[in-house]
Amino acid sequence: MSTKIAFIGLGIMGLPMAKNLVSAGHQVTGYNRSPEKAERLALAGGAAASSVAEAVRGAEVIITMVPDSPDVEAVMLDEDGVLAHAEPGATWIDHSTIRPDVAVQVAQKAREAGLKPLDAPVSGGEQGAIDGALSIMVGGEQTDFEAVQDVFEGVGKTIVLVGPAGSGQTVKAANQLIVAGNIGLLAEAVLFLEAYGVDTGSALQVLGGGLAGSKVLDQKGQKMLDRSFDPGFRLELHHKDMGIVTSAAREAGVVIPLASTVAQLIASTVQRGDGGLDHSGLFTVLEDLGGRNGTTS
Structure with a gap:
C-alpha cells in the first residue's frame, strides 16, 4: 500500500530513510531547514516542501527525525508546527532520539490533537539508514503500531513494540x-x-x-x-x-x-x-x- 508521508528532518539519517520510503512506493514529502536536503529527496522521486505546514498537508503519516528534545517540541508544538496543521487521525512517528519524559508529554499533546503518536527511535547508524536495515524500538499503542507496519518496514528490519509512549526512547x-x-x-x-x-x-x-x-x-x-x-x-x-x-x-x-x-x-x-x-x-x-x-x- 502507498501511504502519503510527511518527513521532517532530512539529515544524515533522515534523508536516506525518506529515500527508502520512496523506493518502497510511498508518497513522501520532505521538509528540512536546509532546503537543499528536501531538493535531494525530490530528485529521488519524493517531493520538497518549503514549510512544515506544506509538508503535513493531507499526510496520513508524519515522521520527525530531528536532533534533540527541544527540536521535537518546536516542530510539533510551535504556532506553525505539526499539531497546528496535521490532519486529525494521522499517525505521528518520531524517529528522533529524545528524553523519555519529553516523548510522553508531546505524545499526550499529539493524542489530544487527534494524532496517533509513536516514539520510534532507531539504531544502525548512517549505513543502516542507507540499507533500510535499522533496528526500531517503538513506544505507543498496539493498534497504532500495527497500522503502520508497512512504513516501518520501509526503513527497518528489526521492528519491535517495547511498551507504551516513551518506552521506545527508554x-x-x-x-x-x-x-x-x-x-x-x-x-x-x-x-x-x-x-x-x-x-x-x-x-x-x-x-x-x-x-x-x-x-x-x-x-x-x-x-x-x-x-x-x-x-x-x-x-x-x-x-x-x-x-x-x-x-x-x-x-x-x-x-x-x-x-x-x-x-x-x-x-x-x-x-x-x-x-x-x-x-x-x-x-x-x-x-x-x-x-x-x-x-x-
Missing part, C-alpha cells in the same frame, strides 16, 4: 549506553594491541569471530585503525544521548558507573572541539590520555 537510551561502552572498550583494545606491535587488522578479525565480536567492532574497528572519523553518527549527538541516559538513570535511582565514565570521556572529546567526528572518534581522547598519539612499540 530502550534507545539503553542502546546508546551499550554502544558508547563498546566504542570505549574497543578503542582501549586497539591501543593495547598497537602498544605490543600486533598486526591489528588480523587481531580485530579474530576477535570479531569470538565472544568479543560485535557490530561496533565490525563497523568502527577499521575506522580506529585508519584514524578516519568521518561522521556516520556525530560525537555531539552521542554526547546528548549520554546526557539522556545519565539523567534518566539518576531519576530512577539506577547506578551506572561505567556509563558515567564513558559519558565524561565523550563530553571531554566534544568540549575540545571534536563533536563533529564520528562517535568512534572517542578513540582520539583515549589515545591522547595514553600519550601514544598513533605511535606503536
